[in-house]
Amino acid sequence: MSSQDSSDQDLKKTPLYDAHVAAGARMVPFAGYSMPVQYKDGVLKEHLWTREHTGLFDVSHMGQARIRGENPAKSFEKVVSADYQGLKAGKQRYGVLLNADGGIVDDLMTARPDEDGLFVVVNGACKDNDYAIIARELAGEASVTRLEDCALLALQGPEAAAVLAAHVPEAAQMVFMDARALSAFGVDAIISRSGYTGEDGYEISVPADAAERVWNTLLADERVKPIGLGARDSLRLEAGLPLYGHDLDETVSPIEAGLNFAVGKSRREAGDYLGAARIGKELAGELSRVRVNLKVLEGAPAREGAEIADEAGNVIGKVTSGGFAPSLGVPIAIGFAPPAYAAVGTKLKVIVRGKPAAAEVVASPFVPNRYVRKL
Amino acid sequence: MRFTKDHEWVIVEGDVATVGITAYAAEQLGDVVFVETPEAGKVVKQGEGLAVVESVKAASDVYAPVSGEVIEGNGELAGAPETVNALPESGGWFAKIKLANPAEVDALMDRDAYEAFLGTL
Numbered sequence: 001m002s003s004q005d006s007s008d009q010d011l012k013k014t015p016l017y018d019a020h021v022a023a024g025a026r027m028v029p030f031a032g033y034s035m036p037v038q039y040k041d042g043v044l045k046e047h048l049w050t051r052e053h054t055g056l057f058d059v060s061h062m063g064q065a066r067i068r069g070e071n072p073a074k075s076f077e078k079v080v081s082a083d084y085q086g087l088k089a090g091k092q093r094y095g096v097l098l099n100a101d102g103g104i105v106d107d108l109m110t111a112r113p114d115e116d117g118l119f120v121v122v123n124g125a126c127k128d129n130d131y132a133i134i135a136r137e138l139a140g141e142a143s144v145t146r147l148e149d150c151a152l153l154a155l156q157g158p159e160a161a162a163v164l165a166a167h168v169p170e171a172a173q174m175v176f177m178d179a180r181a182l183s184a185f186g187v188d189a190i191i192s193r194s195g196y197t198g199e200d201g202y203e204i205s206v207p208a209d210a211a212e213r214v215w216n217t218l219l220a221d222e223r224v225k226p227i228g229l230g231a232r233d234s235l236r237l238e239a240g241l242p243l244y245g246h247d248l249d250e251t252v253s254p255i256e257a258g259l260n261f262a263v264g265k266s267r268r269e270a271g272d273y274l275g276a277a278r279i280g281k282e283l284a285g286e287l288s289r290v291r292v293n294l295k296v297l298e299g300a301p302a303r304e305g306a307e308i309a310d311e312a313g314n315v316i317g318k319v320t321s322g323g324f325a326p327s328l329g330v331p332i333a334i335g336f337a338p339p340a341y342a343a344v345g346t347k348l349k350v351i352v353r354g355k356p357a358a359a360e361v362v363a364s365p366f367v368p369n370r371y372v373r374k375l
Numbered sequence: 376m377r378f379t380k381d382h383e384w385v386i387v388e389g390d391v392a393t394v395g396i397t398a399y400a401a402e403q404l405g406d407v408v409f410v411e412t413p414e415a416g417k418v419v420k421q422g423e424g425l426a427v428v429e430s431v432k433a434a435s436d437v438y439a440p441v442s443g444e445v446i447e448g449n450g451e452l453a454g455a456p457e458t459v460n461a462l463p464e465s466g467g468w469f470a471k472i473k474l475a476n477p478a479e480v481d482a483l484m485d486r487d488a489y490e491a492f493l494g495t496l
Contacts, residue, residue, distance in 0.1 A: 044406035
């Protein structure tokens with residue numbers, strides 16, 4: 001059997017590293033950090049636990065920053081597609097950082113949790129590049145301050161609201177994509193009702209020196225178990241959420257990726273963002289490829305890199321992420337194909353180790369999400 | 376039972392070797408969700424790909440610990456891949472290979488040597 005061990009030299013540690021090791025986590029290199037890929041129960045059980053109860057994830061490898069300035073939202077909109085001037089206080093919105101060709105440099109969450117400018121969360125592997133681009137584009141108008149001394153925890157699952165409300169009563173009053181700066185667990189925290197699993201849940205930013213205490217406090221609830229990056233990936237795949245570096249990269253536009261909602265209405269009208277020429281054309285229907293969600297009907301999981309073919313066997317696209325869906329019991333995949341093959345119900349093939357296997361285009365998400373949009 | 380450094384095991388009866396992956400390998404792999412076993416008639420050389428085992432997250436190759444002709448793949452694993460985790464060194468076998476060169480088996484590690492090898496990982 002082949003193994004893929006790698007040295008953990010030079011890897012950074014999150015404030016929760018010791019807690020992971022003590023809990024029996026298997027640590028792997030991820031985005032420059034030593035991160036838990038799974039704990040003792042394993043990926044399958046951790047995945048199903050999150051869907052049925054609540055999982056606690058350490059996502060402190062992600063970048064957290066403040067954008068401050070005269071009109072930070074206006075400045076930020078120069079490089080990010082979403083409408084942030086229209087973002088109300090207490091809300092969060094998904095957006096993409098664009099290059100001049102309309103490709104995605106990163107996807108990110110931006111909130112207005114208080115009066116202190118914007119609060120931005122970016123992907124761990126992209127953060128240095130993101131901050132450099134944002135700082136360059138905003139020079140003279142707004143500043144980017146990294147929140148290096150903060151941890152980020154995600155509490156996800158159908159029991160997440162009840163669990164968190166026991167410690168932070170205000171959390172129960174929030175709905176999906178609300179974000180608030182509040183006092184929680186005895187420290188200043190930023191809490192948003194959002195996450196990356198398709199479940200109801202929260203992301204909780206706390207000072208690094210409080211992270212282990214908050215982590216242990218939440219885990220003391222028997223409804224909560226620590227969940228690793230393995231299940232985080234299978235959960236997000238089932239939720240139909242694209243992953244940067246896999247489904248999204250600098251060649252993919254948000255329209256190709258089916259992220260039209262990340263380009264705000266006001267922004268489309270103004271066309272005042274990087275890559276607006278391409279994105280405008282694509283919004284008008286000029287697209288050569290689009291994201292498709294596939295259910296694999298036979299055989300092995302189709303992983304990243306597997307070819308997608310039409311029924312006659314002609315290669316038409318590629319899988320960008322795929323695996324086994326624990327909640328569905330079948331392999332699923334996200335990939336790109338020409339729009340003519342993107343309709344739900346289209347019969348396709350995925351080619352895994354040279355063998356074509358039947359697949360079908362299905363709607364996104366694969367597993368219905370359970371975001372709480374109204375109380 | 377004999378072992379390879381790639382965590383395959385071999386049990387020889389007559390001139391037929393039954394092949395699987397070790398309990399250590401199964402544990403490292405995590406939950407197995409799909410297994411691709413070879414069909415009878417496939418001829419393999421020692422060290423060549425014999426089977427593929429997939430966990431939730433990744434696909435891993437299983438290499439032939441010995442050379443020869445596959446006389447049977449474990450078809451049961453298609454419907455019950457979790458057997459690899461539950462019974463890695465018995466019911467979770469992958470293939471039976473008719474030995475082309477029995478001396479290859481003698482060169483593999485015995486249990487004590489394999490345990491010692493695991494201690495170095």
